[in-house]
Amino acid sequence: xxxxxxxxxxxxxxxxxxxxxxxxxxxxxxxxxxxxxxxxxxxxxxxxxxxxxxxxxxxxxxxxxxxxxxxxxxxxxxxxxxxxxxxxxxxxxxxxxxxxxxxxxxxxxxxxxxxxxxxxxxxxxxxxxx
Numbered sequence: 421x422x423x424x425x426x427x428x429x430x431x432x433x434x435x436x437x438x439x440x441x442x443x444x445x446x447x448x449x450x451x452x453x454x455x456x457x458x459x460x461x462x463x464x465x466x467x468x469x470x471x472x473x474x475x476x477x478x479x480x481x482x483x484x485x486x487x488x489x490x491x492x493x494x495x496x497x498x499x500x501x502x503x504x505x506x507x508x509x510x511x512x513x514x515x516x517x518x519x520x521x522x523x524x525x526x527x528x529x530x531x532x533x534x535x536x537x538x539x540x541x542x543x544x545x546x547x548x549x550x
Contacts, residue, residue, distance in 0.1 A: 441509035458541030
């Protein structure tokens with residue numbers, strides 16, 4: 421009996437130390453990737469600067485803006501996905517856009533995204549998970 425209890429305790433310890441953190445990291449990376457892809461795809465495009473400025477920060481939000489454009493969004497998603505892949509278990513993954521006009525776009529100022537960007541992405545993800 422003691423051996424069985426020790427085996428059970430060892431299995432629980434393995435689960436708590438390795439398997440749960442790994443599962444949490446995988447799930448949070450996957451969700452962050454979906455959010456990144458969603459916000460990039462929903463960002464209205466005139467020059468592509470707003471799309472290019474979606475940035476991923478680990479443990480804290482990114483600062484500043486980029487003087488870049490990405491009309492298609494592929495380079496932005498690739499850059500963000502590379503950062504997301506480095507996230508450790510339980511580490512906050514921040515997806516932010518620091519352009520001064522991103523809030524105006526989020527509130528539906530563009531006919532390309534009348535429902536916004538982040539809100540529409542999160543609503544879409546929530547609906548798929550129901």
